[in-house]
Structure formats: structure tokens, C-alpha cells
Amino acid sequence: MSISDILSEPVGILGAGIAGLINAYVLTQDGFTNVTVVTRDRSVGGIWSRDRVYSGLRINNVHGEYRFSPLEMPPPDDSSESGGHITGMGMCEYMETFYDKFLKGKAKFMFEAEILNVNRGDTKRWQVKIRRIRSAETEDLTFARVILATGGCSNPSIPEALSPEAAEKARFEGVVIHSSQFGSRIDDILALVKQKESNDDKTKGTVLVVGGGKSAMDICAKLANEGRRVVNVFQKADVFLAAKAKLPDIIRKGRLLSVFSPHIVLRTRLERFLHTTALGSWITRNFWNKLEQISFDSFSLPKDSPLRNTSSNFWGIRINDEGRVNPKNYYSLVNAGQIELVAPARALGYADDGKSVRLNNGQEVSAEVAILATGWKSSWTQIFEGSRTLGSTMEELGLGRHPPSTDVIAVANNWDYKTLENPPTMHPENQVQKWVTSIHRGLVPGKNINKRDFAIAGAIFTANNGYTSEVAAHWISSYFQGDPMRFPSSPEEAITEAELRSAWMRKRYPNMCSWVNESYSCTLDFWTWPQAVDELLEDMYLPSMRSGGNFFTWPFRVIDLKEISTLGEERRAIRKRTREY
Numbered sequence: 001m002s003i004s005d006i007l008s009e010p011v012g013i014l015g016a017g018i019a020g021l022i023n024a025y026v027l028t029q030d031g032f033t034n035v036t037v038v039t040r041d042r043s044v045g046g047i048w049s050r051d052r053v054y055s056g057l058r059i060n061n062v063h064g065e066y067r068f069s070p071l072e073m074p075p076p077d078d079s080s081e082s083g084g085h086i087t088g089m090g091m092c093e094y095m096e097t098f099y100d101k102f103l104k105g106k107a108k109f110m111f112e113a114e115i116l117n118v119n120r121g122d123t124k125r126w127q128v129k130i131r132r133i134r135s136a137e138t139e140d141l142t143f144a145r146v147i148l149a150t151g152g153c154s155n156p157s158i159p160e161a162l163s164p165e166a167a168e169k170a171r172f173e174g175v176v177i178h179s180s181q182f183g184s185r186i187d188d189i190l191a192l193v194k195q196k197e198s199n200d201d202k203t204k205g206t207v208l209v210v211g212g213g214k215s216a217m218d219i220c221a222k223l224a225n226e227g228r229r230v231v232n233v234f235q236k237a238d239v240f241l242a243a244k245a246k247l248p249d250i251i252r253k254g255r256l257l258s259v260f261s262p263h264i265v266l267r268t269r270l271e272r273f274l275h276t277t278a279l280g281s282w283i284t285r286n287f288w289n290k291l292e293q294i295s296f297d298s299f300s301l302p303k304d305s306p307l308r309n310t311s312s313n314f315w316g317i318r319i320n321d322e323g324r325v326n327p328k329n330y331y332s333l334v335n336a337g338q339i340e341l342v343a344p345a346r347a348l349g350y351a352d353d354g355k356s357v358r359l360n361n362g363q364e365v366s367a368e369v370a371i372l373a374t375g376w377k378s379s380w381t382q383i384f385e386g387s388r389t390l391g392s393t394m395e396e397l398g399l400g401r402h403p404p405s406t407d408v409i410a411v412a413n414n415w416d417y418k419t420l421e422n423p424p425t426m427h428p429e430n431q432v433q434k435w436v437t438s439i440h441r442g443l444v445p446g447k448n449i450n451k452r453d454f455a456i457a458g459a460i461f462t463a464n465n466g467y468t469s470e471v472a473a474h475w476i477s478s479y480f481q482g483d484p485m486r487f488p489s490s491p492e493e494a495i496t497e498a499e500l501r502s503a504w505m506r507k508r509y510p511n512m513c514s515w516v517n518e519s520y521s522c523t524l525d526f527w528t529w530p531q532a533v534d535e536l537l538e539d540m541y542l543p544s545m546r547s548g549g550n551f552f553t554w555p556f557r558v559i560d561l562k563e564i565s566t567l568g569e570e571r572r573a574i575r576k577r578t579r580e581y
């Protein structure tokens with residue numbers, strides 16, 4: 001097939017979040033003329049769409065990090081107070097501006113369209129069934145190529161015992177919502193639960209927030225700053241980074257954290273020293289311990305505070321970046337007594353009085369509103385008909401979890417890094433080692449790799465979504481166009497490489513949830529996103545480690561999006577040279 005034929009064929013991008021938008025941009029810039037973006041939301045932005053954000057919400061990323069190279073982002077108005085952390089509303093407005101400036105009229109957007117099913121039809125083209133949310137009418141779309149950008153962890157995960165259905169059955173009188181609904185229900189909640197007159201005032205109502213992750217903490221902080229009584233129940237809190245002053249850019253925006261975190265391949269002499277020698281391991285562990293201690297001390301957390309009951313920042317991927325200490329954030333509000341903690345504890349269900357939630361420590365917490373910040377599950381199994389059944393589209397793609405074809409336990413012994421000695425207790429699911437995924441680079445199912453008609457966007461779990469998503473979008477566009485790429489020679493080789501990554505993730509994060517769902521099992525390059533991006537660049541025969549620097553300075557160079565602003569031109573030059581020969 002000629003390149004002109006490829007560029008004119010219909011491409012469907014399922015999802016309009018950060019990954020969907022940057023893929024639409026790169027494809028249209030590369031000359032794809034028939035791009036359709038489908039989203040169930042009323043506007044672009046995904047988790048940062050206008051219906052989901054609320055005033056006071058801040059994201060983990062700092063200014064200059066969570067954006068795309070074609071469009072600058074204005075700094076937050078209170079940058080000096082927050083340490084430069086972006087607001088949820090600022091992120092929403094940035095995504096809308098990007099859409100208006102670069103995509104409106106160049107790609108077709110179908111808003112408020114719920115994806116019901118995705119399958120490869122008899123014609124070997126992709127059939128996507130959607131339902132218009134406003135009219136409830138269904139429609140069948142046909143694409144030659146599909147990018148799955150739905151957000152692999154975009155569907156609420158709610159324990160059955162805490163579900164709205166369970167609340168109704170128990171005749172619980174309060175409001176029960178998942179944290180994903182908070183932005184759209186906040187006015188209702190503030191109207192139902194009145195402002196308290198003191199920290200001890202329980203007469204105006206209570207909001208119970210279940211969960212110890214960032215969503216739970218953001219919601220607690222918002223409600224406490226609005227003067228409401230908030231009770232937060234959790235078993236274990238997320239670890240966090242914080243300081244009394246803004247962290248220097250060489251720590252927050254450079255490669256320093258990445259070299260202190262082991263990657264599947266130790267690419268430089270410094271990384272090999274830090275992770276394979278006794279002295280390097282000692283330096284590395286002390287570096288992470290010092291960051292953790294600085295963070296705890298910056299908020300003056302008492303030694304017995306349940307907020308110190310966290311996973312290690314070295315062994316974990318659930319890490320919040322609080323930035324500079326200020327009186328309006330979660331930890332300061334806890335210290336001031338404006339957020340009540342019940343921890344460690346787990347919510348079990350609804351009490352017989354119709355007003356309370358039962359906890360495993362014997363307590364019952366009376367609440368007018370229960371907000372369940374209980375996590376997310378994959379959207380993939382929901383939109384692929386038959387899900388894991390033999391012969392289904394998901395099974396045909398090799399998109400789901402499956403028993404490994406290689407001895408992943410034996411392979412894990414290959415990484416004899418000193419820094420990975422004495423790991424935390426491995427989760428029972430990881431001990432069994434019975435499931436892996438085989439998604440090459442977190443972008444293409446290995447089983448389908450030669451077809452070049454299906455890719456995944458937004459499932460690479462990193463600390464810098466903007467930079468990573470943009471490079472990944474170029475990779476996907478090159479893949480679709482049949483460009484020269486460093487590539488597995490067969491589906492079998494791609495599957496083996498991907499299963500190797502699954503084994504690595506279990507070794508690197510033994511007590512984390514890489515097995516929870518298909519999307520989380522793709523690739524966990526949290527701190528090591530610069531190394532992962534370098535691999536993607538090298539796959540396209542493009543220069544890596546683009547921040548520059550010499551033998552001594554490269555770990556301290558700030559990574560800037562300007563480094564990747566010319567990727568399209570560089571790829572076109574390679575394509576032209578190759579086709580001339």
C-alpha cells in the first residue's frame with residue numbers, strides 16, 4: 001500500500017484526553033486526512049475535561065512539564081505559593097486551547113459518544129459501535145486503524161459492599177458517589193453539608209471520604225477549605241514529595257530521579273555504578289530515604305501519624321508531589337485538625353442505622369455523603385466484545401492477561417541489582433507469577449505487531465505524561481506509516497520482549513498493583529520515563545538523551561519539551577532518505 005493510501009484511510013482515536021489529543025495532532029501534522037476522535041465527554045481533556053475538574057484541584061505535575069511542545073502553558077497565578085503546581089482548571093483550559101488552535105476543523109470530533117464495542121470485522125477493518133449519550137441512538141463506525149486512548153484506568157472501581165446499590169439495599173440515607181463524580185456533584189454536596197462552626201462541630205453534617213490516594217486527599221482538602229467537616233478513612237496513604245521551598249528544577253524536571261531509579265537496562269556508567277555496586281546502592285538508598293524524610297519533616301508530621309504509613313518512595317509508583325508546603329493543602333489541613341483521619345481502617349459496608357458506614361476497627365462513621373475514592377479499573381474489557389473468551393477480539397489481539405510463554409521467575413534472576421536487594425514483601429498475586437501481558441513498549445500488542453493497524457496510547461505509566469505521550473504519538477504515527485523502525489522481527493519476538501518487561505515490573509515493584517488490570521500491566525516507567533522515552537526515540541532512529549550535557553553534567557540538565565519539537569521534521573527526513581534508496 002502506498003503512503004498516500006495509508007494517509008487517506010480512516011483512523012479512529014478512542015478518547016480525547018492528553019493521549020488522544022496529541023495523537024490526533026501528530027497524525028494530522030503527518031498528513032493523515034481522515035482522523036476521527038471519539039469521546040464520551042462533552043469536551044476534550046479526558047480526566048481534565050470541564051465536567052471533571054473543580055476549583056482548588058491541583059495535579060502532581062509542575063508548570064512546564066505536563067504539556068505539549070507546540071503550545072506554551074501559562075504559569076499558575078499562585079505559582080510562588082504552590083511551587084508551580086498546575087491547577088486542574090488550568091489543565092482543562094490548556095487542553096481546550098490546544099484543541100481550538102490545532103485540531104478543530106482538522107480532525108473530526110464526536111463528543112458525548114459512548115464506545116460500546118470494538119472489533120475487527122469480516123472486512124478486516126475495525127468496527128466501533130457507539131451510542132450517542134443525548135439521543136441514545138447507536139451508530140457503527142469503520143476505521144482502517146485504531147488508537148485506543150480511552151484511559152486504561154478510566155472506569156470507577158467500587159467495592160460491591162460500598163456501591164450505591166449496596167447503600168440502597170441497606171437503606172443508607174446519605175449520598176454515595178465515586179470520586180470521579182465529585183466535580184459534577186460538588187455544589188450538591190456543599191448544599192447538603194453546611195459549614196461547621198468549629199473543628200469539633202458535628203451538627204452541620206459530615207462528608208466521609210474513603211481512600212488514601214491523591215483523589216481522596218484532593219477532595220478532602222477542597223471540602224475542608226470550604227469549611228465542611230471531613231472524615232478520611234484509609235488503610236495506607238500514598239507516599240509524597242514535599243519541601244518547605246520549591247524543589248530545584250534539576251530534581252523535579254531533570255534526569256536525576258531517573259538515574260537513581262533502576263531501569264530494565266542500565267544505559268550509562270553512572271546508572272550501573274548506582275545500582276550494581278555496594279557503594280552505589282548505599283548512595284541510592286540514602287538518596288531516596290533523605291527525600292522521604294524531607295517530605296515528612298516539611299509538614300512536621302508526628303512520628304505516629306498514619307500519614308507516615310506509606311509504601312517506600314523507591315519501591316512504589318503511588319507517589320504524590322505536594323510541592324511547596326502551604327496551609328491549604330491536605331497535610332497542613334490534617335495538622336490543623338480540619339481533616340479527621342480514621343486510619344489504618346477499612347470501610348466494610350453500611351450500618352443498620354441507615355446513617356453510618358461500618359469500619360473494620362469496629363467504628364461506625366455517620367455521614368450525609370460518602371465519597372468513594374476507591375480507584376479505577378480498565379476500560380478495555382468493557383469495550384471488547386467477549387473480553388477474554390477464546391476467539392474474541394481481545395484474545396485475537398493478545399491485549400489481555402495470559403500465562404507467560406517464558407519462565408518469568410528464571411528471567412527475574414537476571415537483574416541482580418544491588419539496589420533491588422531486600423525488597424518489600426511481594427504481593428501474593430506477584431508470587432504466583434501466573435499472568436503477564438504482551439504489549440510491546442506499552443504501545444502495540446505483540447501478537448498484532450505486524451498488522452500495523454492498532455495501537456494503544458496513554459497506558460505507559462510515567463511521572464511525565466506530556467513528554468512521554470508526545471514521543472509515543474510520533475512512534476505510533478511512524479508505526480502506522482510503515483516507517484523504518486527498530487522493531488521485533490516477529491510477533492513471537494515481540495511477545496517475548498513484552499513478557500520480559502512484565503517480569504521486570506514484578507521484580508522492580510513487587511508490592512505494587514501491576515497485575516490489577518491489563519492497562520496497568522503494560523509498562524511502569526514511573527521515574528525512569530527518560531530512559532523509556534530514549535528507547536522510543538531510538539526505535540525511530542532518532543537521537544536520544546536530547547537534553548545534552550557532558551560526562552559530568554548530563555544528569556543535572558533540565559529536560560525541556562523544545563527537545564522534541566522537531567520530531568516530525570526529523571522523521572520525515574529519515575523517511576525521505578530511506579525511500580530514495
